[in-house]
Amino acid sequence: xxxxxxxxxxxxxxxxxxxxxxxxxxxxxxxxxxxxxxxxxxxxxxxxxxxxxxxxxxxxxxxxxxxxxxxxxxxxxxxxxxxxxxxxxxxxxxxxxxxxxxxxxxxxxxxxxxxxxxxxxxxxxxxxxxxxxxxxxxxxxxxxxxxxxxxxxxxxx
Numbered sequence: 086x087x088x089x090x091x092x093x094x095x096x097x098x099x100x101x102x103x104x105x106x107x108x109x110x111x112x113x114x115x116x117x118x119x120x121x122x123x124x125x126x127x128x129x130x131x132x133x134x135x136x137x138x139x140x141x142x143x144x145x146x147x148x149x150x151x152x153x154x155x156x157x158x159x160x161x162x163x164x165x166x167x168x169x170x171x172x173x174x175x176x177x178x179x180x181x182x183x184x185x186x187x188x189x190x191x192x193x194x195x196x197x198x199x200x201x202x203x204x205x206x207x208x209x210x211x212x213x214x215x216x217x218x219x220x221x222x223x224x225x226x227x228x229x230x231x232x233x234x235x236x237x238x239x240x241x242x
Contacts, residue, residue: 093198096130101192103218105210110194111180113144113205114171120154120161125203127154130196137170137191137207139181144170146193146205170205183209 101107117125124130129152137146146168153161172180183189188211195206213221 095125095128095196095198095203096132097195098132098135098193100133101194101208101210103213103221105190105192105208105212106217107192107194107208107210108189109183109209111172111176111207111209112199113207115146115196115203115205116169116171117151117203118162121151122203123156124152124154125196125198129154132193132196135193137193139177139184139191142174142177142181144172144177144180144191144207146170149193149196170207180209188212 131150132146132148135146135148135150137144139145148165149168150164151162152164180191184191190210190212192208192210193205194208197204197206
């Protein structure tokens with residue numbers, strides 16, 4: 086019997102939530118080499134400056150940094166090499182149609198292990214304007230203030 090392994094987060098892209106409105110999320114596999122997977126098991130991955138493009142009906146992630154595995158020597162690949170994402174054809178076609186609409190883009194949101202396999206959560210996103218960013222910052226500040234007052238009241242009794 087196989088026991089379900091919980092989702093283990095490797096890297097997330099908080100900046101994407103600040104810069105974009107995320108409309109839809111998709112889970113994609115990723116084509117990696119052995120030493121890259123070993124490096125990811127150690128948590129050596131960054132998707133801060135990465136982006137996703139669809140070329141010739143295939144989805145690729147650019148700028149995803151996977152640090153070289155220390156014991157990998159000559160088997161290590163370029164840390165910033167372009168990596169192919171694995172999605173179903175219907176999902177790719179749907180994403181291609183949505184990207185052609187004005188203002189939509191694909192951004193990687195999270196990289197994680199799901200049942201021993203590396204997965205990437207990608208988001209179909211619309212860019213935020215400066216006033217939208219200010220609005221979301223103000224909401225976060227309000228929430229923080231409300232939580233602070235709540236904690237003060239709870240500790241006061």
